[in-house]
Amino acid sequence: MSQTSTLSMPTQTSLIERIGKKIPDPIVIFMALFVITALMSVMMGGHTFSSIGADGSPVDYAIKNMMTDDNVRWIFDNAILQNWLAFGNGVLGIILIAVLGVGIAEESGLLGTLIKKAGSHINERFLPLLLVFLGIMSSVASDAGYLILVPLAGMLYAGIGKNPLIGMAAAFAGVSAGFSANLIPATPIDAIMGNNAQLFAETQGVPFTDAAGTALNAPTMNYYFLAASVFVLGVVGAWVTRQFITPRLEKMSYIIPEDMDLSDFRVKPEEERGMKMAGVGAIVAALAIAGLCMGPLAAFTNDQGRVITPYMNNMVLLIVLFFVITGVFYGAAVGKFKSVSCVVKAMVKQMNTMGYILVLTFFSYQFLALLGASGLGTYVTYLGASGLQALGLDSVPVLLLVGFVIVTATINLLVGGLTSKWMLLGPIFIPMLYQVNPTMTPEVISAAFRIADSSTNIITPMMSYAGVILAFMRKYKPEMTIGDQISIMMPYSIAFMIIWTTMLIGFFSFGIPMGF
Numbered sequence: 001m002s003q004t005s006t007l008s009m010p011t012q013t014s015l016i017e018r019i020g021k022k023i024p025d026p027i028v029i030f031m032a033l034f035v036i037t038a039l040m041s042v043m044m045g046g047h048t049f050s051s052i053g054a055d056g057s058p059v060d061y062a063i064k065n066m067m068t069d070d071n072v073r074w075i076f077d078n079a080i081l082q083n084w085l086a087f088g089n090g091v092l093g094i095i096l097i098a099v100l101g102v103g104i105a106e107e108s109g110l111l112g113t114l115i116k117k118a119g120s121h122i123n124e125r126f127l128p129l130l131l132v133f134l135g136i137m138s139s140v141a142s143d144a145g146y147l148i149l150v151p152l153a154g155m156l157y158a159g160i161g162k163n164p165l166i167g168m169a170a171a172f173a174g175v176s177a178g179f180s181a182n183l184i185p186a187t188p189i190d191a192i193m194g195n196n197a198q199l200f201a202e203t204q205g206v207p208f209t210d211a212a213g214t215a216l217n218a219p220t221m222n223y224y225f226l227a228a229s230v231f232v233l234g235v236v237g238a239w240v241t242r243q244f245i246t247p248r249l250e251k252m253s254y255i256i257p258e259d260m261d262l263s264d265f266r267v268k269p270e271e272e273r274g275m276k277m278a279g280v281g282a283i284v285a286a287l288a289i290a291g292l293c294m295g296p297l298a299a300f301t302n303d304q305g306r307v308i309t310p311y312m313n314n315m316v317l318l319i320v321l322f323f324v325i326t327g328v329f330y331g332a333a334v335g336k337f338k339s340v341s342c343v344v345k346a347m348v349k350q351m352n353t354m355g356y357i358l359v360l361t362f363f364s365y366q367f368l369a370l371l372g373a374s375g376l377g378t379y380v381t382y383l384g385a386s387g388l389q390a391l392g393l394d395s396v397p398v399l400l401l402v403g404f405v406i407v408t409a410t411i412n413l414l415v416g417g418l419t420s421k422w423m424l425l426g427p428i429f430i431p432m433l434y435q436v437n438p439t440m441t442p443e444v445i446s447a448a449f450r451i452a453d454s455s456t457n458i459i460t461p462m463m464s465y466a467g468v469i470l471a472f473m474r475k476y477k478p479e480m481t482i483g484d485q486i487s488i489m490m491p492y493s494i495a496f497m498i499i500w501t502t503m504l505i506g507f508f509s510f511g512i513p514m515g516f
Contacts, residue, residue, distance in 0.1 A: 151475075221514060
């Protein structure tokens, strides 16, 4: 029998909640968007437009009619493999393998025991700050924050008798809305943003320097700003959780799944014994991962002179390996895993919960692939860029910077993908804004873009993991809708956007170095 909290939904709902409840399930949304995109491609097929390329020369684009014989064959030929299983470099596989690894640790009982110990040692007041901070920092591990931290945050709050959605919201805000901030310099996303910014600037006659004329280092040109952002966003996220999220969600009903026994919050002797063995497993896992990172997965320079870091590219797999090894050690010690078949059963049980995500990703990835192939996604970004150019704020560069943030954030609600938007907007705005005011240098524009792209991730169904997070939340509240999720996350998005943009304006106005 599932456990249910005694608190009920509030009788008065906000406007956002009322609107949100009318939003269909994400699967239905993506089905409809696929049809709408196909029809739009028919109506606009052949329409051309031009934008500035990385080298400063015009690049012509054309919208394709995706209902021609050739393009319909393309849809069917790629529907299963390229546009679903391999979409986003195999993001579906990453989701599934992460669930397998964490599932072993969960089924063994390790995560439950960790939650009990954490709940008895961590002051509840500091949990939101900790979860937002860990979420922000998890961006160095690619998708691990979405797939590992958010579910664990729910379990942690359930373990201390609080609505699990509170912890999941705080973690999701850190992982996604604070995506660009980090204390670790030169992460993969830093390299992508910085190297392309340098290309956009130098090929169009814009010096790749800060306002003082000091040469920028592409991967670390935003480091000071992003490192400071970790602490600012952590505090802001914790404040939003305490002031807005907790008061609302602690009045909301939720369930505890039947297979999650949190009735006894004491750590039993056999669980203490298991924790000691899990510690041994953690050492074994750490040594194995270190051996891989210094051996087959060590960094190297390829034939083109680029530094390749296989261990960073496989961070999710390495984290999964850690969970598997520690989970197996714990499960064996407490008698949960008596044979390899027990471990297999644990993995199968986790896969049985993935049906919704499989259906969701099939339709969402089909839509995103069609949006990209038709050219309509590029066209939406082009319209946003054109609108910002038409604002005519040449004499007020700060407002132009704010306008860039707002337009980019709006585009992000409709078109996901940080890199694709940067490849279209960067070549336009790095030279344009520099001409408006030479103090608006490449690292400033890059920081503004990253703020806009990150802050609205948590309030759009277009973000790759929005439906996945919804599936996690439905574990505790089955009737949860995407509108409910957006309503919960809206205060984080607004607060992050305002505070982060204000912080950028401060750096820009007072000439504080953005990085090194």
